[in-house]
Amino acid sequence: MSVRIGVVIFPGSNRDVDALNALDVSGAQAVPLWHEQASLDSVAGVLIPGGFAYGDYLRAGVIARFSPIMRAVAGFAADGGLVLGICNGFQVLTEAHLLPGALLRNRGLRFVSREVAIAAERTDTAFSHRLGERRPLRMPVAHGEGCFFADEATLDQLEADGQVLFRYVDPATGATAGGEGDAANPNGSLRGIAGVINRDGNVAGLMPHPETAVETILGSADGLGIISSFVTSAAEREQAAGAALVSAAR
Amino acid sequence: MEIRFAVNVRPKPGILDPQGRAVEGSLGHLGISGVGEVRVGRRIELTVTADDEASARAVVDRLAAELLSNPLIEAYDVEVLEGASSLMSTRA
Numbered sequence: 351m352s353v354r355i356g357v358v359i360f361p362g363s364n365r366d367v368d369a370l371n372a373l374d375v376s377g378a379q380a381v382p383l384w385h386e387q388a389s390l391d392s393v394a395g396v397l398i399p400g401g402f403a404y405g406d407y408l409r410a411g412v413i414a415r416f417s418p419i420m421r422a423v424a425g426f427a428a429d430g431g432l433v434l435g436i437c438n439g440f441q442v443l444t445e446a447h448l449l450p451g452a453l454l455r456n457r458g459l460r461f462v463s464r465e466v467a468i469a470a471e472r473t474d475t476a477f478s479h480r481l482g483e484r485r486p487l488r489m490p491v492a493h494g495e496g497c498f499f500a501d502e503a504t505l506d507q508l509e510a511d512g513q514v515l516f517r518y519v520d521p522a523t524g525a526t527a528g529g530e531g532d533a534a535n536p537n538g539s540l541r542g543i544a545g546v547i548n549r550d551g552n553v554a555g556l557m558p559h560p561e562t563a564v565e566t567i568l569g570s571a572d573g574l575g576i577i578s579s580f581v582t583s584a585a586e587r588e589q590a591a592g593a594a595l596v597s598a599a600r
Numbered sequence: 601m602e603i604r605f606a607v608n609v610r611p612k613p614g615i616l617d618p619q620g621r622a623v624e625g626s627l628g629h630l631g632i633s634g635v636g637e638v639r640v641g642r643r644i645e646l647t648v649t650a651d652d653e654a655s656a657r658a659v660v661d662r663l664a665a666e667l668l669s670n671p672l673i674e675a676y677d678v679e680v681l682e683g684a685s686s687l688m689s690t691r692a
Contacts (some may be wrong), residue, residue, distance in 0.1 A: 415668070423602060445670065455618050499616060499673060505645045539615075 353585035356383040356393035358423065360414050361552070365400035365437065365561065372561035373397065376574065376581040388418040395432040395584030396423055397517045398439030400492070400559060410453065411441030420446055432476055432584050433553045437493055440545070440555030448509060448553050449546055451500040457530045458537025461494040465569070466536050467521035468544045468558055470576075475547055475581035477554040478515065480575045486524045489563035489574035491536050496557040498539035498546075505541055516545035516556050551583050602649050603656045603683035609669045609676045610641030644668050645681065 355378045357369045364383070373380035381393050386402075390396060404413035414420060420442070427433050427453055428449055435443040443449040467486035470478040481487070501509065502536040508514055518527035519542070520534045527534035535542055537557070545556025560573025611617045618639040627635050645664075650656035660678055669676045 407667065410671070412667065452670055454616055454673065457616070457618050459618050459622050495616075497616070501614075538618075 352377055352379045353395070353581060353588055354379045354381050354391075354393045355395045355397060355581060355584060356381045356390055358383045358385065358396060358398045358419055359426060360385045360401065360403035360417065361403055362403045363399055363438070365559065368559070368562045369397050369399040370435070372564045372573070372577045373581065375564045376578040378584075383419055384416045385414070388422055390419075390422050390426055393415045394588040395434070395580060396426060397561075397580070398423070398433070398435040398442055399561070400437030400439060403438055403442060405493075406438070406441075409445065411438060411445040414442045416419040416445040424448065427553050430550070430552050430587075432580060432587065434477060434580050435553075435555035436561055437491075437496075440494065443553060443555045449555050450504060450513065450550055451498055451543075451546060453495050453557070454499045455495050455496050456493070456536070457559075461492075462496070462536045462567040463492040464490065464505055464536070466491050466497055466533065466544075467519050467524075467560055468516045468518055468556070469519045469524055469526075472512055475551055475554070475579075475590065477547065477576060477580050480579040480582065482575070484522050484524065486519050487563075487575070488521060488562075488570040489558045489560050489573045490530045490569075491558045492539070492543075493557055496537040496539065498537075498543040498557075500540070500586075505543075508543075509541075509545060511549055513549065514541070514543055514544050515554055516558075517542040518544050539553035601652065601683060602647055603653065604645065604647045604681040605656075605660045606681055607644045607646070607660065607664045607668050607674070607676055608641060608678040609644070609663050609664075609674050611639055613674060617671050641674070648681075680690065 353453040359366045369544040518535045530538040547554040562575030563570040605688040620638040648656040664676045
């Protein structure tokens with residue numbers, strides 16, 4: 351039986367269908383989770399998709415943080431459950447304090463919708479273990495508030511703790527993108543950071559859209575490695591938990 | 601009692617403020633010089649109904665800290681607009 355992965359749908363989510371498709375392509379059973387639900391319907395992992403949850407009023411992601419489903423997601427994450435936030439989902443996770451940092455308005459002030467390249471700084475995590483060696487992965491970005499920010503001390507700590515999961519890179523060379531003015535960095539993110547992971551390794555977020563780059567017909571299949579890492583990790587954890595239950599019952 | 605508050609949220613010192621910089625960049629087009637360090641924030645006005653000033657104040661502080669501002673990047677202050685016996689103001 352394929353593993354069940356939930357996709358949270360807020361009013362204003364708009365990449366939920368892409369997320370459902372990507373999970374389907376990855377062999378998971380995608381389960382839509384409405385924002386007013388207080389239960390996660392026994393899913394093995396949660397994906398928070400892109401969009402403009404609650405209109406992104408006040409600050410991107412902040413209203414969503416207080417929804418019933420996010421209380422359930424916070425509890426799930428605290429128990430070690432796997433949670434992946436993409437784009438607006440990443441913003442929601444930082445506002446919910448499940449991930450470090452904040453996402454500021456793009457340095458260039460413009461909404462940026464185009465293809466970028468990112469590379470995984472770690473390929474030993476639940477969200478990146480199927481990516482193989484470090485290489486540029488092509489996928490789109492589409493956001494107005496994607497400039498990753500944390501103070502210098504926090505950035506140093508994130509690097510030291512291996513919490514920088516993805517960086518924007520030059521698509522040809524794989525060299526880490528510079529700051530503002532480098533075309534490889536679409537939003538001016540500090541230290542080229544495109545995605546981070548929490549210290550426990552079970553919550554991750556990124557601004558680019560791997561879920562819309564899972565089939566060559568979509569222009570790139572480079573995002574599939576991220577989605578399938580997440581799906582297989584969730585399946586492994588569920589099996590391990592099931593085995594533990596069985597052995598505890600004996 | 602009803603007290604009307606304003607919460608002023610602003611980017612913390614040192615935080616990138618692309619909006620402020622864009623505003624600053626446009627000043628030249630207006631032929632204005634001598635203006636710098638522009639920072640753009642937001643102001644939220646609200647009315648709180650509570651038994652007394654202290655509890656109304658506690659509600660606003662909680663709202664400001666948990667919802668209206670992101671403490672990582674923003675600071676806020678609270679103004680009393682009307683309805684209180686004395687004007688209170690604090691900064692965080």
